[in-house]
Amino acid sequence: MLCDPAYCGCFGLAPDEELLIPYAIPEEWRTAWQHVDLNEGETAERAVGGRLTVPPVWQKEALWLP
Numbered sequence: 001m002l003c004d005p006a007y008c009g010c011f012g013l014a015p016d017e018e019l020l021i022p023y024a025i026p027e028e029w030r031t032a033w034q035h036v037d038l039n040e041g042e043t044a045e046r047a048v049g050g051r052l053t054v055p056p057v058w059q060k061e062a063l064w065l066p
Contacts, residue, residue: 008034020051023064
């Protein structure tokens with residue numbers, strides 16, 4: 001989920017800076033990628049990582065720039 005960390009943290013989400021996204025984004029946006037671990041007993045402090053796959057409509061580099 002892409003969300004302001006100050007807001008999403010209230011819901012148990014945490015930054016996932018290890019996520020591989022389709023295009024480069026400004027460094028200050030890296031913590032905006034949020035996740036919540038749905039495994040029982042796990043905490044949101046652990047980064048999930050992996051490659052983000054997006055639908056074709058979002059596969060335009062201009063959408064990932066400020």
